[in-house]
Amino acid sequence: MATPDFIRTLRASAGNQLLWLPGVTALVFDDEGRVLLGRRSDTGRWALIGGIPDPGEQPAACAVREVHEETAVQCVAERVVLVQALEPVRYDNGDVCQYMDITFSCRAVGGEARVNDDESLDVGWFSLDALPPDLCEFALFRIKQAMSDTATWFDPTV
DSSP, rough: OOOOOOHHHHHHHTTSSSSEEEEEEEEEEOOOOOOEEETTTTOOOEEEEEEEOTTTTOOHHHHHHHHHHOOOOOOOEEEEEEEOOOEEEEEESSSSEEEEEEEEEEEEEEEOOOOOOOEEEEEEEEOTSOOOOOOOHHHHHHHHHHHHSSSBBBBOOO
């Protein structure tokens, strides 16, 4: 996965220590109710589309940008599905990050789904009753929340 330039700059002075970063996840649905997934090049597993906002970039704009960059699909962000602080992640190079994920439900409005960068091995639309068996709990929970039509989910524990 490509590391944004602003994070490279931070890492030059912060080293491998924990960075607290924003992140977005996009649940993109087409007119048939299928969800857009990408098979990640780093893990080989199917996953939702997501990324890190550039400094000053609005989270919804980031979700739309990431979807287009990774899949060539054009979408519109329609609502915030959940906001969640994720567990810290340690990367192979020793860097540690913790993300505040904002997940958006999006509607596809154009483009043909295809691999559009080096972050994905494959891209495809999946009906909700035929999701890939290796789809992680992170994605399954977000899909469930998007389909529930309830208020934005957050962890109510204090």
